[in-house]
Amino acid sequence: MDQLTIALAKGRTAKQAIKLLQNADITFPDFHPSSRKLVFRNPENTVKLVFVKSVDVCTYVETGAADIGVVGKDNILEADADIYELLDLRLGKCKFCVAGPKNTPPLERVDQLTVASKYPRVAKQYFLKKGIPIETIKLNGSVELAPIIGMADVIVDIVETGNTIRENGLKIIADIKDISTRLIVNKASFATKTGSIQRIIDQIKSGLECSV
């Protein structure tokens, strides 16, 4: 049996993802939500689970440091990694949106549109498609602040309920894309460990169908 390494994004979807693995009979008895440990193994010692920052999951998988990754579509789109995206885990659903102050004029009428985002690549692609030239400012958090203090005209961010947007006096201007958590796989691992990876995917899939 091959040893497999799964990279899991720390944060909001981690607990659900662990549960999903549990449903697929891949358990990590040591795991506890408040634990600071970053590496876990299942009792059979066939699967190693590593917790990494969500923006790094694609890097771990693309470089082969992990065979499998569990990460949001938002990070996959931004990373533009050469990987297989084999399963929609239907967790952490949200969407990419453009948001800005309530009085934002139609975007095509703003000259020199400046967009702040954690996802500059996604932002660039979206506005390129719309034919609107933009400048991007890469931020790592509290993106909503950018239009308020005048650093940017609008933001591109993931929106779950829209509460943060509203509470900061912004409104959603456009939806870009639906997001959910995906299971990604390194292409070389898929070729050389097909059986083991396929088995895990099938197990997770049947676990998914039970939970629906």
Next chain:
Amino acid sequence: MEIFSFDQTEANQQKFQVREHLLDNLKKRFSLHGYQQIRTSTFEPYELYSNQIGTIPQASMIKVIDPSGKVLVLRPDATIPVTKEVAGKYDSFTGHIRYFYVLDVFRQSFYGNGGKERTQAGVECFGEKSAAIDAEVIALAIQTLQDIGATHFKIEIGHANFFKQLLAEIALPEEAMEQLKATIQAKNIADIGPLLESFAVDPSLVEKVSQIPFLYGHPKEVMERAQNVLVNEKMRAELNSLWDVYEMLCTYGVGEHIVFDLGLINHMNYYSDIIFQGFVEQVARPVLMGGRYDRLAEQFGEAIPAIGFASDVDALLAAAANDRAIARPADITVVYETSKLTQALALTSRLRDEGGYRTIAVEAKERTPVYSKHIIQLCAKENNWISGDTVKSFTAEEDIKHFLSHMNGQ
């Protein structure tokens, strides 16, 4: 006098030796199969590549401008110039030519990590289109992986046109088509359906396209599953042609290493038929890529069917990482005292030229470095043959031959 072993294991030096050793073996392997080495210019006209739509993105090429204002690029790929050379050499080519190359290729960035240069070792086989040639070239690719000691590896075989036929049935704007291809390439089943449905594509076609990512695995199973997605006879013929190659590879005894991947896409648009790539366990990137490109030579005025592959030498090195047994720089060190200089130099020269031994002569000092396992010591009073723990004194040079024949027998 003290003799100490001069250990030349400086990491970079060692790495270089391993790499050269690998390249030597690759060259030997290619020539054993009837390929002859060629090289092409490092600088090529920009148009050579920019005219090849869908091969190398223009932004990724490294360009230089010559004094007359002409734009040149540092060779970003070897197959195109090699094909150009073959097409340029012959009028109405009918023969059979096998070339191999070991060349550096240059891009602004490989794998997004900033590296600008990679060494490719590859073969190109011109002049015949048949399942036998396809299988022979793929078997050679497998052989190169076996040569580096890889046991756990897979060759994914696909077809450059197979699912394009299916996509041709679907009317999609160019941008959406690119997105669809990327989605298929990522085996992203979850997003294929919604993407196609948003363009009101016929549900039976959506179903067929959604099947493509599943057309991966054991050739026999893939063949069975693929029957459901065929939309025309051409697809059937293409599928059967892959099967013919697979059967022949089984005859080569390498069938266990083959998987079919009908969703395989190669970014080089010149591929026209079978395409393949090789993966070795523990290496995250393909170690080799190749395929048949029957139409490329037409761009240079000749119709020459051809198939080839290129190995990424550094990826191969990573795959061969356990193989770190490095030869020492020499076979024999001749350590001499000053009075024996004449004899030592003559002996060294004879050992090299007549015996073919890599030999270094060093003067005996308080501490004498040696570069080999075997040492010949020439002192004023006596001569010694030292090999490991064995020390034997000798008088005539004839005795050395005896020691050496014993050494070769080991």
